Amino acid sequence: MKLSITGFITGIVLIIVMLGLLRYRPWNHNGSVNIKDVVHDGPNNKAKRQLTVGYLPVTCHLTCPVTDFASKTTHANTNFNSQVFSDFPTVVSALQAKQIQATFMIVPLAMKLREQGVPVRICYLGHRDGSEIVVAKNGKVRSLRDLKGKKVAIPSPYSNQNFVMHKLMEDYGMKPDDITFVVLPPPDMPTSLASGAIDGYFVGEPFCAKAELDGIGRVLYYARDIWPNFISCALVVHEDLIRDNREVVEDLVRGIAQSGAWAETHRAEAARLAAPYYRQDQKVLDYVLLSDPRRVSYVQLTPTDEDLQQIQDMGIKMGLLTKHIPMRELIDRDFVPQTITPALIDAAKIPDPQAGKIH
Amino acid sequence: MGPETNKRQGMSMPAGPTAKPGKVRIRRFGLPVMVLLCVLLTWWLVSFFHLFPAYAMPSPGAVLNSFKEEISAGRLVNDIIASLWRVAIGFVVSACLGIPLGLWLGQHAAGRQAFVPMLNFFRFLSPLAWIPFAILWFHIGDKPAIFLIFMATFFPLVLATMSAVATIPKIYFRVARDYNYKGIELLTKVTFPAVLPQVITALRVSYGIAWVVIVAAEMVGCQDGLGYGIWEARNGLRLDSAVCYMITIGVLGMGIDRLLAQLTKLPDVRWGYER
Amino acid sequence: MSAGVMKDNRSASRLVLENVSHRYGELPVLHNLNLVVNPGELVVLVGPSGCGKTTLLNLLSGHIQPASGTVHREGIIRTVYQHDGLFPWLSVLENISMGLRSVTRKTQRQQEMHELIELIHLEGFEHHYPHELSGGMRQRVELARVLAGDSDILLMDEPFSALDYQTRLRMRHELNRLLVKRPRTVVFVTHDIEEAAQLADRVLVLSNRPATICRELRIHAPRPRDLTDQAVIEAMKAILIELGLQT
Numbered sequence: 001m002k003l004s005i006t007g008f009i010t011g012i013v014l015i016i017v018m019l020g021l022l023r024y025r026p027w028n029h030n031g032s033v034n035i036k037d038v039v040h041d042g043p044n045n046k047a048k049r050q051l052t053v054g055y056l057p058v059t060c061h062l063t064c065p066v067t068d069f070a071s072k073t074t075h076a077n078t079n080f081n082s083q084v085f086s087d088f089p090t091v092v093s094a095l096q097a098k099q100i101q102a103t104f105m106i107v108p109l110a111m112k113l114r115e116q117g118v119p120v121r122i123c124y125l126g127h128r129d130g131s132e133i134v135v136a137k138n139g140k141v142r143s144l145r146d147l148k149g150k151k152v153a154i155p156s157p158y159s160n161q162n163f164v165m166h167k168l169m170e171d172y173g174m175k176p177d178d179i180t181f182v183v184l185p186p187p188d189m190p191t192s193l194a195s196g197a198i199d200g201y202f203v204g205e206p207f208c209a210k211a212e213l214d215g216i217g218r219v220l221y222y223a224r225d226i227w228p229n230f231i232s233c234a235l236v237v238h239e240d241l242i243r244d245n246r247e248v249v250e251d252l253v254r255g256i257a258q259s260g261a262w263a264e265t266h267r268a269e270a271a272r273l274a275a276p277y278y279r280q281d282q283k284v285l286d287y288v289l290l291s292d293p294r295r296v297s298y299v300q301l302t303p304t305d306e307d308l309q310q311i312q313d314m315g316i317k318m319g320l321l322t323k324h325i326p327m328r329e330l331i332d333r334d335f336v337p338q339t340i341t342p343a344l345i346d347a348a349k350i351p352d353p354q355a356g357k358i359h
Numbered sequence: 360m361g362p363e364t365n366k367r368q369g370m371s372m373p374a375g376p377t378a379k380p381g382k383v384r385i386r387r388f389g390l391p392v393m394v395l396l397c398v399l400l401t402w403w404l405v406s407f408f409h410l411f412p413a414y415a416m417p418s419p420g421a422v423l424n425s426f427k428e429e430i431s432a433g434r435l436v437n438d439i440i441a442s443l444w445r446v447a448i449g450f451v452v453s454a455c456l457g458i459p460l461g462l463w464l465g466q467h468a469a470g471r472q473a474f475v476p477m478l479n480f481f482r483f484l485s486p487l488a489w490i491p492f493a494i495l496w497f498h499i500g501d502k503p504a505i506f507l508i509f510m511a512t513f514f515p516l517v518l519a520t521m522s523a524v525a526t527i528p529k530i531y532f533r534v535a536r537d538y539n540y541k542g543i544e545l546l547t548k549v550t551f552p553a554v555l556p557q558v559i560t561a562l563r564v565s566y567g568i569a570w571v572v573i574v575a576a577e578m579v580g581c582q583d584g585l586g587y588g589i590w591e592a593r594n595g596l597r598l599d600s601a602v603c604y605m606i607t608i609g610v611l612g613m614g615i616d617r618l619l620a621q622l623t624k625l626p627d628v629r630w631g632y633e634r
Numbered sequence: 635m636s637a638g639v640m641k642d643n644r645s646a647s648r649l650v651l652e653n654v655s656h657r658y659g660e661l662p663v664l665h666n667l668n669l670v671v672n673p674g675e676l677v678v679l680v681g682p683s684g685c686g687k688t689t690l691l692n693l694l695s696g697h698i699q700p701a702s703g704t705v706h707r708e709g710i711i712r713t714v715y716q717h718d719g720l721f722p723w724l725s726v727l728e729n730i731s732m733g734l735r736s737v738t739r740k741t742q743r744q745q746e747m748h749e750l751i752e753l754i755h756l757e758g759f760e761h762h763y764p765h766e767l768s769g770g771m772r773q774r775v776e777l778a779r780v781l782a783g784d785s786d787i788l789l790m791d792e793p794f795s796a797l798d799y800q801t802r803l804r805m806r807h808e809l810n811r812l813l814v815k816r817p818r819t820v821v822f823v824t825h826d827i828e829e830a831a832q833l834a835d836r837v838l839v840l841s842n843r844p845a846t847i848c849r850e851l852r853i854h855a856p857r858p859r860d861l862t863d864q865a866v867i868e869a870m871k872a873i874l875i876e877l878g879l880q881t
Contacts, residue, residue, distance in 0.1 A: 016447055023444040057594050083582065086590045089491075090499055090579055097498035187593045191415065210596050214412070280595040533697060534719055537712045538732045552723040630722035630765045 050079040051241075051248050054091050054103030057084055057278035058186070059205040059288050059296055060130045060233040061104040065277035066259035066270060067252070069350075070343040078251040082277065087185075088156065095120065101241040102252060107308065108158040108315050110236045114330060115323045119239035121332040124253045125303050126233040127260075130296035131161055131223040132208040135200040136193055137216060144172050144221075150199035153184040153192060160232045161202040163314040168226050176318075193217050204232055205288040205296060206280065213287055222294050229300065231307055242332060253335035258343035260298035263289075269347045276351065302336050417599035425600040434588070435607065441584040442577065443611075445501055446569050449508025453565075457516035458558060462550060464517065465524020475521075478514050486511035486572050490579055499581065507576040512565040519561030523554035556623070556631020563619050570612045585611075647673050647709030647786035647819045649694060654703035655844075656689055663689050665844035667703070671787075676813070676820040676857075678830040680873060681840030687823045690845070691789050694821060709786030709819070714776045714793040720764040726775050727751070727760040733782025750778040753815060754808075770801040774808060781816045790822040794829065803861070806832055810858040827877075831869035832859050839876045849876045 055064035068082035083100060085091045088109055094100045096118055104126050113120050133152075135141040141150075154162045166176060184192060189201040190211040200220065201207075211217035223230035235256060242249055263270040271285035278285070288295055305327040312330075315321035399419065405411060406418035429435040464470045486507050493503035527550065535549045577586025585608050592601035623632055649671035656664040663686040671677050679687050692698045695711055712733070713719070720729045730750050737743045751760055754774040764772055773793055780788050794802045806829060813820070824830055830837045831853065839849040851872055855865035874880035 012451060016451065019440065019444045019447055022440045057591070084591070085582075086587065086594055087579060090494065090581075093494045094499050099498055099500075185593075187596060190596075194412070194415075206596070278595055279591055279597065279600070281597060284596060528718060530715055530718055531721065533695075533713065534715070534721065534732075536697070537695070538735060549721070552721070555723065626725070626763060627723040630763055633765050 048077060049245075049248050049251075050081060051102060051252060052081045052083050052100050053252065054083050054085050054094060054100045056086070056088070056091070056104070057280060058207075058233075059274075059285065060127045062263055062270060062274055062296075063126060063256045063259040063298060064104055065274050066263055066343070066345070067255040068277070069273055070259055070262075070345050071255060073346060073349050074344050076251065076255065078248050078255070080252065080255060084277065092118075095236070095238065098238065098240065101238040102249070103236055104233050105236045106156065106159050106232055107234050107311055108160055108163060108320065109156070110234060111308075111312055111315065111321055111325065111330065112158055113236075114325055115321060120236045121239060121242060122234045122303055122308065122330055123237045123242075123249065123332050123335055124235040124256055125231055125301040126235060126256075128229050128231065128297045128300055129222065129224045129294065131202065131204045131230060131232055132295070133165075133200060133202045133220040133226075134189075134193065134208045134211050134217040135220045136196075137211075137218050139199070141200065141220060144168055145174070147200055148174065148178045149180075151180045151182055151197075153182050153189050153198045153201035153203070155186050155203050156183060157320055158315075159203075160230070160311055161204070162320075163311055163318065164223070164227045164230065165202055166318055167314055190214060190216055206284045209284050209287045209291070209295075213284060224294060229307065231303075231311070234303060237332070246335075250335045254337045255343070257301060257337055257340045260301055261340050262342040262345055264298045265342060266345070266347065269345070269350060273345075273350045302333060303331050305331065415598075417602050421599035422602045422606070425597065425603045426606075429588075429600060429603060434583075435603075438583050438585050438588045438604075439607065439611065441501075441581075442573050442586070445504040445577075445584065446508055446566075446573050448501075449505040449573075450512055450566060450569050452505070453509045453513040453516055454562065457513045458520050461517045461520025461558075462524055462546065462554070464521040465527075465554075466550070471521065471525075475518075478517055481510075482514035482518060486568075487575050490576065493576070494579060501581075503579075504573060504576045504581055504584065507572055508569045511568050511572040515565045515568065516558075516561055519564070520554060520558055523557035523561070524550060526557075527553045552627060556628045559619075559622050559628060559631075562622075563616060566616065566619055567612075570608075570615070574608055648706060649708075649711075649787060649819065649821065650706040651693070652704045652706070654693060654700045654705060656686075656693065656698070656701045657844075662844035664693075664700075665846045667846055669838070669847065671819060671821055673819055674817055676822060676833060676835045678822045678824060678834035678837045679840060680824060680827060680830045680837060680877075681845060682842055682877065683825055685840050685843050686845040687825075687840060688791060690840075691791050691821070691823050695789050707787075710784055711787045711789060712780040712785045713789040713791060714773070714780055716792045717769065717772070717796040719776050720772055720779070722764050725761045725763055726756060726767070729764070729775055730778050730782055733779045733785065736783055746782060750782055753781075753812065754778045768801075769797045770805060773797065773805060777809065777812055781812060781818065785818065787819045787821070790820060790824075792824050792826075793822075795824065795826065802826075802829070807858060809833065813857075827870050827873045828861065828866075830873060831866045832861060833857070834869075837869065837873060839873055849873075851876075 053064055053067070055061035064082045068080050070076065071078060071080040085094070085103075088106065091100075091103050091105060092109070092113065095103060095113070107122070110120055110122055133144075135147075141147060152165070154165065156162070162181065165179075165181075169176065169178065182198065184198070184201070186203045186207040189198070189203055189207050192198045193201060193211055194214070194216040200217075208217070208219060212219070223232075235253070237249055237252075267289040268286065271282055271289045274280075275282040275285055308331060309327055312321060312325070316324065403419050406413075406416055410416075426435075464474060489507055489510050490503075493506045497503040497506055531549055531553055532545075535545055540549055573584070574586035574589065577584035578590040581587045585604055588604040589601050589608075592598070592604060622628070649669075651667050651669040654664060654667045654669075655662070667690070669677075679690060681687055689698070691713070693700055693705055694707070695713055696705070696707060699705075721732070724732070727747055730747055731743065734743050734746055737746065751757055754777060756771060756774060756778075759767065759771065764775070767775070776793070794805045797805060810833070822830075822833060834851075834853055837849075837851040837853065838847050839851070840846070841848040849872075851869060853865055853869050855863060859866050871880065
């Protein structure tokens with residue numbers, strides 16, 4: 001065989017074309033770029049519109065896949081496609097590029113975005129509570145004071161966990177540098193705790209449940225114990241979408257509200273529904289949702305001025321936020337429905353989770 | 360002439376070892392397989408006797424299960440295609456721009472003096488340092504990953520091609536002059552084939568970089584791909600599926616490198632590897 | 635031979651140096667050299683190593699321009715190098731076909747290549763690559779390449795010096811044989827006095843740097859000559875004396 005330039009180039013072009021075809025599959029292209037992200041294809045003949053909503057696979061964002069599922073299996077006017085992200089910087093980038101116009105996001109980050117001129121509004125909340133301070137199972141830590149001089153991990157400086165922690169320290173009369181804070185990716189927190197690299201962490205579920213299930217850690221405080229009606233994440237919508245497509249936003253907020261109401265009372269089913277979306281072990285989700293109702297709740301999701309003002313004040317005090325944004329600019333409650341009925345999800349339509357998980 | 364020809368014909372045969380072919384095959388395939396089995400056995404033993412806690416060391420069985428799961432869900436195949444597509448595009452773009460630029464720089468001392476410090480600067484900048492900008496400029500999807508692959512492979516390719524050109528024996532250009540090779544023909548018929556063996560080596564090396572980078576690049580700003588798969592498995596607290604992706608990445612990387620190694624067997628570049 | 639039939643303008647080939655001097659920076663290499671190479675002649679240049687033989691060859695081929703004086707060249711000039719003159723990425727046949735680039739008709743080209751392969755006795759090696767050949771075979775391919783097509787003047791830069799002694803002896807006969815079949819004007823540079831005496835119509839002995847022609851020796855005995863021929867021995871003696879290696 002002799003290397004001829006034309007043969008070589010032809011080969012490369014062929015490989016590229018083949019990969020391109022496999023990648024974009026023009027033969028089953030049906031108008032939606034994000035169709036491949038849909039886990040359940042259900043007939044929803046009445047839906048005339050569709051919207052992609054971003055979320056991270058954490059239980060704070062549980063209502064997002066539930067709304068996705070509900071929009072496809074019940075009669076709804078808008079088809080919602082939940083798009084999973086792996087970190088918030090990517091979500092921010094997608095939002096800035098308007099690749100997504102609605103997403104779940106940690107509240108202080110949304111404020112920061114607004115500060116930086118990205119026109120987003122908080123239209124609804126994702127959950128209440130849903131976060132815990134976890135410490136080593138066999139450690140001696142009994143209260144926040146015992147954490148003095150120790151290392152505590154938080155998911156991001158712009159997380160409400162960080163804010164609340166500082167608020168709590170203030171209440172306990174501790175100085176801000178009494179505890180060393182480290183920013184860690186949530187999945188690394190349980191293992192870091194196990195290896196003794198950190199002495200505790202404050203993060204959303206399911207990363208707290210994971211430590212408990214693995215016998216590594218125990219809950220020191222539930223979020224609600226230290227900050228009633230704790231919020232970490234909210235539904236953030238781009239103002240362009242609010243301006244151009246009010247019906248879709250209305251459907252979205254109603255869908256999430258109804259999904260929340262459903263998930264609150266159908267916790268086992270919600271765990272089963274979300275597991276394939278999250279690609280997570282259903283056992284962990286079951287634990288989060290079922291072990292203790294104090295862990296997370298999906299009702300009372302209308303954002304109030306007091307809730308968010310408190311967060312903003314704390315952020316400004318800590319120097320992480322710089323601008324006072326009036327709450328009426330930040331929050332848009334126009335789409336919250338008057339009455340919230342649980343979504344009419346047929347539990348029989350939720351696919352059975354696959355067998356064969358870790359240990 | 361007689362003795363000389365005989366000696367030559369002897370030499371033109373492939374210089375194979377004198378051992379029996381069967382023995383060679385055992386050594387070539389048997390030994391690596393044995394090492395592989397040993398590693399697997401160690402892994403199995405470690406997880407069987409719980410030398411590490413289960414959350415820190417998934418068992419081979421769990422990994423096998425998650426392989427089944429990922430393949431049946433179609434995610435693994437989709438992720439493989441996504442990663443291959445990004446590497447292919449990024450790599451082809453950087454080869455199409457980098458090799459010609461390298462050829463040009465290799466022949467123009469002034470160009471070399473002007474550009475080499477800058478090229479070196481960028482070469483030593485880890486492509487991962489570009490991640491924030493890749494996402495800012497290209498948002499999410501294929502583009503940032505392709506950009507990162509390009510940044511990772513372009514500079515090594517240019518520099519390798521350039522130094523290959525600079526080391527072409529002068530005699531080839533003299534011969535080319537004797538036989539009237541000029542301009543574009545000189546480039547395609549003399550300069551390019553003369554550096555091709557080194558360019559192929561550079562391609563292999565930078566493909567290795569590309570494959571390492573794609574995994575890291577896909578951990579941010581992507582919605583699919585092998586690197587994303589690992590990241591997602593980690594987010595999902597599923598180390599078993601992370602291991603299944605790691606195995607896929609390793610096997611694919613190795614396979615493609617073997618494929619590229621086939622290029623070095625082509626007769627018109629063979630000379631470059633036998634001296 | 636087809637080459638002879640195809641093109642017979644060796645009488646038009648001409649190589650003349652007039653008062654040529656050359657220097658590398660401050661270092662004078664050639665001093666006031668005059669040389670006329672006649673068509674069909676085989677001129678051998680010998681001299682102490684480093685005396686500027688290769689520089690002279692480069693001037694003749696036009697790779698470098700003289701510092702002063704003029705070089706007249708007529709006809710197509712090709713060079714046989716000491717070693718590595720073949721393109722390693724081309725097979726024997728492809729290397730030879732480089733010499734036939736001016737031949738546009740494919741059949742004629744192929745016939746020519748076939749003839750040349752036969753001429754250098756490398757049948758069966760057409761598709762081998764240079765690195766798969768011995769030094770002697772490689773030099774034979776080089777000879778075939780420079781003899782191919784319409785070349786007029788061959789410059790040979792110590793073409794056999796990288797070979798072992800016996801191969802070198804054989805290659806001298808080979809060259810003689812090829813030149814009988816395809817006559818060319820040849821300028822042959824060597825440090826091998828035997829080679830000079832055996833091959834040359836005319837031997838030019840160069841002096842130390844800056845080189846000038848210090849002796850011109852015509853050898854009238856017809857080629858091929860044996861190493862032990864009286865004419866060869868006498869010529870060797872004369873060259874050795876001129877170089878100060880024998881009294």
